[in-house]
Amino acid sequence: MSKLKNTGLIAAGFAIGTLGLRLLSSAQAKKLFTNVTAIALHEKDYVMDNVTKAKETCNDIYEDAKTINEKNCTAKDIEDEACAN
Numbered sequence: 001m002s003k004l005k006n007t008g009l010i011a012a013g014f015a016i017g018t019l020g021l022r023l024l025s026s027a028q029a030k031k032l033f034t035n036v037t038a039i040a041l042h043e044k045d046y047v048m049d050n051v052t053k054a055k056e057t058c059n060d061i062y063e064d065a066k067t068i069n070e071k072n073c074t075a076k077d078i079e080d081e082a083c084a085n
Contacts, residue, residue, distance in 0.1 A: 023029055
């Protein structure tokens, strides 16, 4: 009985796989997958633009902070550990 059950499961898996391949290769499915991929690419571009803007802002803040620290450190303060960097 167990051998018959295994054979049945294999046959069912094959049938489901074949049906799945036919559904995936249909014209409607291809159109759907194409549209979903196009949306994903558009969203990726949107996210990457925002990441780039955030990086630029962080770099500006970092450079401004360095400038402020350089102005605050006088010749006497250079010996201080905080101004040595």
